[in-house]
Structure formats: C-alpha cells, structure tokens
Amino acid sequence: MNAHVALSLAALAVLLALLSSVVSVFAVRAPYIVRTLVMPLFGLAGLAALAAGLVALLQDSAATATLPMGLPWLPSRVRLDALSGFFLGVIGVVSIAVGLYGPAYVRGFEHGRDSLTALGAFAGLFLAGMLMVVLADDAFLFMVSWEVMSLSSYFLVAFQHENAANRRAAFLYLLMAHIGGLAILLGYGVLASFGGGFAFEAMRAAPLSPGWASVAFVLAFIGFGMKAGLVPLHAWLPEAHPVAPSHISALMSGVMLKVAVYGFIRFVFDLIGDVQWQWGVAVLVIGGVSALTGVLAALLQTDLKRLLAYSSVENLGIIFIGLGLALVFLGTGHAPLGTLAFVAALYHVLNHALFKGLLFLGAGAILHSTHERDLEQMGGLLRRMPWTGLFFLLGCISISALPPFNGFVSEWLTFQAALQAWQLESGVLRSLIPIVSAVLALTGALVAATFVKVYGVAFLGQARSRHVRRARQVPFGMRAGQGWLAGLCLLFGVLPTAVIGVIDGVPRQLLGAGLPQAAAHGWLWLTPVSPAAASYSAPLVVVLLALLAALALWSLRRGAVQRVRRCDAWDCGFAQPTPRMQYTATAFAQPIRQVFALLFHIEESVGQREDGALRYQLNIGDRSWGLFYAPVMRAVESASRRVVRLQSGNVRVYLGWTLATLVVLLWIIS
Amino acid sequence: MDHLLTAVAWGAALLQALLYAALAPLLIGWIRKLKALLQNRRGAPVLQTWRDLRKLLVKEARVAHAASPLFRAAPYIVFVTTWLAAATVPLVAVSLPTAAIADIIVLVGLLALARFFLALAGMDIGTAFGGMGASREMLVSALAEPAMLMAVFTLAMSAHSTNLASVIDYQLGTFALRPSYLFALGGLILVAIAETGRIPVDNPATHLELTMIHEAMLLEYSGRHLALMEWAAQIKLLLYGALIANIFFPWGIARSFAPAALGIGLAAVVLKLLVLGAALALVETVLAKMRLFRAPEFLNLALLLALLGLLSQVILEVGT
Numbered sequence: 006m007n008a009h010v011a012l013s014l015a016a017l018a019v020l021l022a023l024l025s026s027v028v029s030v031f032a033v034r035a036p037y038i039v040r041t042l043v044m045p046l047f048g049l050a051g052l053a054a055l056a057a058g059l060v061a062l063l064q065d066s067a068a069t070a071t072l073p074m075g076l077p078w079l080p081s082r083v084r085l086d087a088l089s090g091f092f093l094g095v096i097g098v099v100s101i102a103v104g105l106y107g108p109a110y111v112r113g114f115e116h117g118r119d120s121l122t123a124l125g126a127f128a129g130l131f132l133a134g135m136l137m138v139v140l141a142d143d144a145f146l147f148m149v150s151w152e153v154m155s156l157s158s159y160f161l162v163a164f165q166h167e168n169a170a171n172r173r174a175a176f177l178y179l180l181m182a183h184i185g186g187l188a189i190l191l192g193y194g195v196l197a198s199f200g201g202g203f204a205f206e207a208m209r210a211a212p213l214s215p216g217w218a219s220v221a222f223v224l225a226f227i228g229f230g231m232k233a234g235l236v237p238l239h240a241w242l243p244e245a246h247p248v249a250p251s252h253i254s255a256l257m258s259g260v261m262l263k264v265a266v267y268g269f270i271r272f273v274f275d276l277i278g279d280v281q282w283q284w285g286v287a288v289l290v291i292g293g294v295s296a297l298t299g300v301l302a303a304l305l306q307t308d309l310k311r312l313l314a315y316s317s318v319e320n321l322g323i324i325f326i327g328l329g330l331a332l333v334f335l336g337t338g339h340a341p342l343g344t345l346a347f348v349a350a351l352y353h354v355l356n357h358a359l360f361k362g363l364l365f366l367g368a369g370a371i372l373h374s375t376h377e378r379d380l381e382q383m384g385g386l387l388r389r390m391p392w393t394g395l396f397f398l399l400g401c402i403s404i405s406a407l408p409p410f411n412g413f414v415s416e417w418l419t420f421q422a423a424l425q426a427w428q429l430e431s432g433v434l435r436s437l438i439p440i441v442s443a444v445l446a447l448t449g450a451l452v453a454a455t456f457v458k459v460y461g462v463a464f465l466g467q468a469r470s471r472h473v474r475r476a477r478q479v480p481f482g483m484r485a486g487q488g489w490l491a492g493l494c495l496l497f498g499v500l501p502t503a504v505i506g507v508i509d510g511v512p513r514q515l516l517g518a519g520l521p522q523a524a525a526h527g528w529l530w531l532t533p534v535s536p537a538a539a540s541y542s543a544p545l546v547v548v549l550l551a552l553l554a555a556l557a558l559w560s561l562r563r564g565a566v567q568r569v570r571r572c573d574a575w576d577c578g579f580a581q582p583t584p585r586m587q588y589t590a591t592a593f594a595q596p597i598r599q600v601f602a603l604l605f606h607i608e609e610s611v612g613q614r615e616d617g618a619l620r621y622q623l624n625i626g627d628r629s630w631g632l633f634y635a636p637v638m639r640a641v642e643s644a645s646r647r648v649v650r651l652q653s654g655n656v657r658v659y660l661g662w663t664l665a666t667l668v669v670l671l672w673i674i675s
Numbered sequence: 676m677d678h679l680l681t682a683v684a685w686g687a688a689l690l691q692a693l694l695y696a697a698l699a700p701l702l703i704g705w706i707r708k709l710k711a712l713l714q715n716r717r718g719a720p721v722l723q724t725w726r727d728l729r730k731l732l733v734k735e736a737r738v739a740h741a742a743s744p745l746f747r748a749a750p751y752i753v754f755v756t757t758w759l760a761a762a763t764v765p766l767v768a769v770s771l772p773t774a775a776i777a778d779i780i781v782l783v784g785l786l787a788l789a790r791f792f793l794a795l796a797g798m799d800i801g802t803a804f805g806g807m808g809a810s811r812e813m814l815v816s817a818l819a820e821p822a823m824l825m826a827v828f829t830l831a832m833s834a835h836s837t838n839l840a841s842v843i844d845y846q847l848g849t850f851a852l853r854p855s856y857l858f859a860l861g862g863l864i865l866v867a868i869a870e871t872g873r874i875p876v877d878n879p880a881t882h883l884e885l886t887m888i889h890e891a892m893l894l895e896y897s898g899r900h901l902a903l904m905e906w907a908a909q910i911k912l913l914l915y916g917a918l919i920a921n922i923f924f925p926w927g928i929a930r931s932f933a934p935a936a937l938g939i940g941l942a943a944v945v946l947k948l949l950v951l952g953a954a955l956a957l958v959e960t961v962l963a964k965m966r967l968f969r970a971p972e973f974l975n976l977a978l979l980l981a982l983l984g985l986l987s988q989v990i991l992e993v994g995t
Contacts, residue, residue, distance in 0.1 A: 546781065
C-alpha cells in the first residue's frame with residue numbers, strides 16, 4: 006500500500022516538474038509567470054520528490070510500475086527502492102531551496118535580453134530528467150532520461166549565450182556529456198548482451214565472467230566519473246557550472262553530480278553485483294587524486310562560482326573515496342565494513358548537496374546584489390548582507406568538515422571506515438588505505454584554508470569596490486532558500502544517528518545488511534563499529550559547548566568591565582588601513598600556491614604599465630589540459646587528417662566504400 | 676555507554692576541565708621562567724601569566740570601528756571550543772565520559788573549528804597584518820593537521836579504537852617500544868610545536884611585524900577578548916603536552932576515581948609536563964625561528980614521520 010504512495014508521490018513530482026516546464030511557454034508574453042508560477046511549481050515538485058524519497062526510504066521493499074510508454078518489446082518500467090528514494094530525497098531537498106530562492110532571483114532577468122521561457126522550461130525538464138533517471142528500471146528509459154537531463158542542462162549553461170566564453174563552456178559540456186553517455190551506453194550494452202535484455206532485472210541476473218564484469222565496470226566508471234567530474238575528466242565542470250544562473254549552478258553542482266553517483270552505485274553495486282576489490286583500488290586512487298587536486302585548484306581561484314565548482318570536484322572525490330573503500334571491503338569479504346564505508350559515502354552525498362547548494366545560492370545572492378563574482382572586488386559583505394553572511398558562514402563551516410556540522414559527520418565516518426583497514430589480509434591494501442586517508446586529511450585541512458579565504462575576503466574586512474560597498478540585503482525568498490539548507494546542515498550535523506537510521510534502508514536493500522550497531526546506543530551516540538572502537542555524540546558536543554560558553558560568560562560578567570569602546574584599528578601603529586591594503590584572495594593563497602606549485606601550470610610576471618606603475622600578472626592553468634586533453638585532441642586531429650584522404654569527392658568511390666562495409670559486416674554477422 | 680554517565684565520572688570530567696583552564700597559564704609561566712634562566716635573565720615569576728590574564732579580563736575592551744559581530748564573537752568561540760577539545764584529553768584520570776563523546780578525530784576537528792574562527796577574526800578588520808597571519812596560520816595548519824591525524828591514527832590502529840581513553844588503556848596494558856610509536860611520537864612533537872606557534876615555526880614573543888603568525892591575528896584584540904584568545908592558546912599548549920605525555924608515557928595516570936589514584940595521577944602528569952616544558956624551553960633557546968617558507972619542509976617531515984609510523988604499523992605490526 007505504502008509503496009504505491011511513494012511511487013505516486015514520485016510521479017506527482019515528475020508531473021509537477023514537467024508542468025513547470027510547460028507553463029514557462031507563457032513567459033514569452035508574461036515574463037512574471039516564471040516568478041509567480043513556474044518557480045513555485047518547481048519547489049512543489051521538489052517537495053513531492055522529498056516526500057516520495059522519505060516514504061521509500063522507510064519501506065522494506067521496492068515498488069514498481071509500468072508506464073504507458075516505451076518500445077513495443079520494452080515497456081518503460083519504473084522502480085522505487087531505498088536507493089532511488091534516497092536520491093529522490095537529495096534532489097527534492099535542493100529543489101525546494103531553489104523553488105524558494107528562484108522567484109526573486111529570476112526577477113533580475115525579467116528586463117534583460119535573455120529568454121525567461123528557456124530558463125523556466127529547461128529547468129523544469131532538467132528536474133524531470135533527473136527524477137526519471139533515478140526512477141528508471143531499464144537501460145532504455147535510463148539513457149533517455151539521462152540525455153534529457155544532459156541536454157536541458159546544456160541549454161541552461163548556454164543561457165547567457167551572448168558571451169562567447171559561455172558558449173564555449175556549454176559546447177565543452179555537451180561534448181563531454183556525450184562521450185560520457187557513450188561509455189555508459191556501452192557499459193549497459195555489455196550487461197544487456199549477457200543478461201539478454203535491457204531491463205535492470207535481466208541485467209542483475211546476467212552471468213558475467215570476471216573479465217567482462219571488469220569491462221562493464223571500467224565503462225561505467227568512465228561514463229559516470231566524467232559526469233561526476235572526477236580528475237582527469239573534470240575540466241568541463243569548472244567551466245560549465247559557474248556560467249549557469251546561480252540557482253541552476255546549485256542544482257548542477259549539488260544534485261546533478263549526485264545523479265552521476267547514483268548511476269555509478271546502481272550500475273556497480275546493484276546491476277553488476279559481485280564487486281571485485283581491484284575496482285575499489287582504482288576508485289580509491291581516482292577519488293584521492295580528485296579530492297586533492299580539486300581542493301588545490303579551488304584554493305587558487307578568485308572567481309567565487311568557479312571556486313565552488315572546483316570544490317565540487319574535491320567533494321565528489323571524497324564520495325568516491327568512500328565508495329572505493331566500500332568496494333575494497335565488500336570485494337574482500339568484509340561486508341559490515343563495506344556497509345560502513347557505503348553509508349559514509351551516502352552521507353557525504355547528502356551533505357554535499359546541502360552545503361554546495363547553500364554556497365551556490367549564497368554566491369548567487371552576492372551576484373544578485375553586487376553583480377560581482379570576483380573575490381578581489383568583494384569585502385565587508387557581512388555588514389551589508391547579514392543573513393546571507395550568516396548562512397554562508399554555516400555553509401563554509403559545514404564544507405570545511407568542522408564539528409558539529411554535517412560535513413564533519415561524513416568525513417568522520419569515512420575515517421572510521423579507513424581505520425578498519427587493519428582487518429584486511431593484503432599488505433598492499435593495508436598500506437594503500439592509510440595513504441588515501443592521509444590525502445583525505447590533507448584535503449580537509451586545505452578545504453578549511455579555502456573557505457577561510459572565501460569568507461574572510463568576501464564577507465569580512467572592507468569593501469574593495471564601490472558597488473560592493475553599496476550591496477543590499479536580498480529579498481526574503483532568497484534568504485529563505487538559503488536558510489532552509491543552512492538549517493538542514495546544522496540539523497544533519499547534530500543528529501547523525503537519526504539520519505543514519507533513515508539512510509540505513511539503502512544498504513539493507515542493496516547490500517543485504519544495514520548498519521544496526523551505529524544507532525545501537527540511542528540517538529545520542531553514533532557508534533559505527535562498536536562503542537569501544539569509536540563513538541561520537543554530536544548532541545552532547547553542542548550541549549557541552551553551550552554549557553562551557555555559559556560558564557565562561559557568567560564568570561566574565563562578574564568583575565569585568567562590560568563596556569566596549571570603538572576606536573581606530575591598531576595595525577601596529579601604521580597609517581589608517583585602506584581597503585587596498587587588505588590581504589587579497591590571491592595573496593592569501595600565495596604561500597600554499599608556492600608549496601604545491603608543481604601541481605599547476607603557473608605563469609607569474611611583473612612588468613611595467615605605460616604610466617610607470619608596476620603590473621603583476623598571474624595565470625594559473627589546470628595541468629590536466631596539457632597532460633590529458635591536449636594529447637587526446639592531437640590524436641583525434643591526426644586520425645581525422647588520415648580519414649580525410651578517403652574523401653575524394655567522387656560519389657562512386659563513396660558507394661564503393663559503403664558496399665565494402667556492408668559486405669564486411671555481413672561476413673562478421675554470418 | 677550508560678556506565679559512563681554516572682555523576683562521579685561527570686564530576687571528574689568537570690574538575691579536569693577546570694584544571695586545564697587553571698594549569699594552562701602555569702605551564703606557559705614555567706616555560707618562560709626557564710627560558711629566562713637559560714638566557715641569564717631572572718624572568719618573571721611563574722604566576723605572572725595568571726596575573727596578566729586577570730588584568731586583561733577586567734580591562735575595558737576596545738574594538739575597531741570596522742569590526743563586524745564576528746570579531747566580538749570569535750574569542751568566545753575560540754576559547755570554548757579549545758577548552759572542550761582539552762576536556763576530551765585525559766589529564767589526570769583515564770575513563771572520562773568526555774572521551775566517549777568526542778574521539779581523537781573530533782578533537783582534531785574541534786581544534787580546527789577554533790582555528791577557523793581565529794583566522795576569520797584576523798581577517799575581520801581588514802588590516803594587512805591580520806590577513807597575513809590568517810594566511811600563514813592556514814598554511815601551517817593545512818600541513819600540520821594531516822600529520823597530526825596520521826600520528827594519532829597510528830595509535831588508533833594499534834589500539835583498534837579512536838577513543839583516547841581506550842588508546843591510553845591499551846598503552847598501559849601492553850607497552851612495547853614499537854617503531855611505529857617512535858615515528859608517531861616524532862611526528863606529533865613536530866606538529867605540537869607548529870600548531871602551538873612555538874620556535875622554530877613561530878615565535879610567541881615576537882611583535883616584529885613580518886615574522887608573526889599567531890600574534891598577527893590577535894593584533895586588534897584587547898581587554899577580555901585578548902585574554903580569552905591568549906588563554907585559549909595556553910590551553911592548546913597544555914592540551915598538546917597532555918596528549919604527548921599521556922599517550923606515549925602513560926604511567927601514573929589514574930584508572931579509577933579513588934582519591935589516592937587521582938592524587939598520583941595529578942602528581943605524575945605535573946611531573947611529565949614540567950619535563951616537557953623544560954625540553955621545550957631548551958629547544959626554544961637553542962634554535963632560531965625559521966623563515967616562513969622553511970616551515971613547510973619542517974611540516975612535511977612531520978607528515979612523513981607520521982605516515983611512516985602508520986605504514987610500519989599496518990605492514991609490520993599487524994597481528995602482534
């Protein structure tokens with residue numbers, strides 16, 4: 006009974022998303038309709054998706070249904086199990102925030118040249134596509150939904166297409182999305198040919214040899230990894246995510262990357278089923294590399310949205326570290342530990358959706374009120390936009406994995422899983438996992454440095470430009486969207502045991518066992534392995550912090566002078582500081598840039614301008630362009646040049662080639 | 676879990692937290708006194724740090740015009756977070772409920788939270804020195820924090836627990852001089868020096884503008900705000916001292932809440948801290964402060980040592 010409630014709610018979510026897309030057509034005549042109707046429908050679709058996800062997570066069994074569409078021999082089937090439910094919930098949570106935030110944000114476009122119809126229509130399609138990917142129960146519907154998601158987001162990236170750089174970013178995105186989609190399609194092809202059908206049910210039962218299973222895994226890892234922005238396939242991500250309107254950036258970084266993670270989990274943990282630990286090693290290494298290079302690249306950025314996009318690369322790296330640990334443990338027969346690592350990865354999926362959504366919405370609020378994305382022009386925004394400043398601060402603390410916020414919980418769980426490496430038999434694995442956890446620790450510390458830089462430069466200090474000095478509070482809806490996510494960041498950080506109790510349904514259905522010991526000692530205690538091995542009580546940490554703060558305040562009230570006098574800054578007695586004397590974002594990152602200089606392509610030069618003033622130039626390039634993309638591009642180009650020789654311009658020659666190909670194909674098939 | 680929630684244990688935990696706050700200035704006073712003696716000065720009395728704190732606490736605080744609310748909240752957040760972090764490290768007795776609430780990773784996380792707000796406070800007024808201090812502090816911590824985690828993971832892997840009380844219990848039960856411990860000890864000492872801003876990474880006595888790290892972030896603070904920040908730094912030093920003393924040299928620490936055991940525990944930890952403080956004073960007298968860009972080499976050494984410790988643990992010592 007309840008299973009159908011979940012599925013109906015999910016259907017409602019998809020329909021609402023499509024409706025918001027269709028309604029946008031009327032925006033041609035009445036642009037205000039996007040603000041008054043389309044965005045609220047979008048938020049309602051998110052709400053329905055969240056409700057469907059929650060109901061599905063609390064179920065013990067999956068619900069299936071057959072849609073009145075599809076191919077004659079393959080009716081489209083949808084299935085809602087706990088894994089789909091979890092990702093529906095993740096999509097829903099961020100979509101609600103976007104629905105709250107969007108109306109005020111799109112108002113800024115009403116008098117511009119850009120088409121609001123396109124914005125509303127493709128946003129609705131985008132959401133519907135993501136929801137359908139998560140619900141699909143056969144490869145055909147999955148790929149169709151996947152392409153709907155990719156294509157509609159292409160149009161959203163290309164929304165402000167007057168700018169040549171945006172067009173270039175959108176094209177790069179489209180290209181990469183298709184290469185990735187091809188790899189996924191081939192991966193499904195391997196499973197379908199062994200399973201004898203495109204339905205996921207047939208693929209699950211496919212008798213795969215280990216070799217073919219590895220081929221399917223590699224294809225899926227490339228395809229989904231490309232969408233998830235793993236290094237070295239990440240180069241499109243920091244180009245494409247920042248140029249979309251901010252609420253769409255929040256959806257792309259916060260949610261669409263998670264859909265790629267969903268695809269990976271569905272493909273590897275569910276459809277292939279028998280995982281091999283060697284895959285885990287590959288995932289661990291790629292995840293570790295992504296985490297570290299992602300955060301270092303983020304640290305060096307001065308464009309706020311670009312920085313956040315690079316930070317998504319880093320967070321997806323952390324998620325894949327968790328998934329890699331799960332694969333290693335499951336592949337070597339340590340199912341409970343595999344479950345722990347899997348839950349850690351899922352928790353980070355949820356957390357990243359929350360805080361990255363929040364931070365992108367915050368960046369959008371700054372953009373809305375100052376038209377500025379460049380950190381070097383910001384400063385002192387906390388006093389101009391106190392609510393955005395507060396929510397952004399909570400987001401920065403969460404993403405830096407600091408207790409008692411949510412980012413810390415997932416990092417803590419990942420460390421706990423990594424610390425169980427002593428149970429493994431292989432010495433190589435036992436030493437690889439600690440190295441990856443060292444990378445994770447280094448990443449965590451660098452993230453904190455990155456977000457101290459972001460917050461300190463953007464929100465603290467003094468304004469570095471005139472329009473930032475005149476920034477104004479954003480409208481209520483935009484603050485509400487951020488507040489919703491910020492509140493959840495705190496809530497999911499303080500009550501991890503309850504959250505894991507809900508997430509637990511996913512491994513119970515997918516891996517056959519949950520993590521019962523995590524919540525065995527009540528909601529106060531999180532004990533992922535056993536109370537003797539590790540325990541963390543976030544509620545008590547918060548209570549103790551409050552108690553100690555009360556104690557400190559109470560004892561200071563007695564005796565101390567309460568008055569605070571305002572005066573000029575001291576600054577070692579130098580001249581009164583001006584905004585130009587502040588540390589800039591570039592200066593803040595300079596020491597770390599110098600330490601990790603080898604990882605980047607850095608061009609630094611000091612010259613003189615015509616008027617005699619010194620001019621400092623700094624270009625930081627991504628090494629993956631030179632190391633990975635350029636060789637691939639050269640190979641493709643030289644191959645094309647060879648193929649060009651076939652192109653004589655003579656129709657008879659072409660017909661000859663066609664005939665020859667046909668004969669060869671017939672010979673192969675016979 | 677429930678057995679930990681007894682009134683006695685919580686009382687002991689509270690007392691220990693107060694003891695951290697009380698002893699921290701004395702440790703600094705002791706180090707300063709010894710340094711003065713080593714430099715042929717007479718030096719201020721050991722209690723001088725307490726008097727300084729008291730004086731700062733009753734003075735009027737001055738805050739720059741450009742300061743945001745975060746500037747005034749930061750000292751309280753930094754102090755309380757550091758204090759709670761310290762309360763999770765067993766000082767006199769082992770089996771405290773605070774150690775179950777927050778394990779080693781949470782301890783590192785709490786210290787990182789304090790540092791996060793310290794660095795933000797440094798950038799709040801928008802002075803050049805504040806930003807400089809924050810930038811350098813984040814550089815040092817970015818390299819020191821992983822080393823610290825790796826060092827404590829080495830111990831956690833041997834004890835099969837990240838709970839500090841369990842780690843110390845394990846140490847007391849089966850003490851053996853293993854290579855991994857020596858590496859971890861070396862790494863942790865280097866991290867402690869870097870994280871608490873001592874020579875050769877940072878100089879706590881300097882106000883020479885261009886060499887400051889920690890002091891640069893506190894430049895704009897005065898009165899009770901400054902007192903809380905300084906006190907937090909002192910508690911942090913004591914925390915690292917207690918961590919090193921009680922994990923690597925756990926002898927004497929009380930395993931029950933009997934008065935005699937607690938007395939021995941207190942005496943033992945005071946003795947250990949006196950020795951560690953003397954060693955630090957000696958090191959600070961002999962060594963000169965490094966240039967900032969030598970600090971990464973120093974910290975890479977710490978990270979390398981800690982990682983070697985972890986690797987030798989998982990490769991050589993598993994199953995022993």
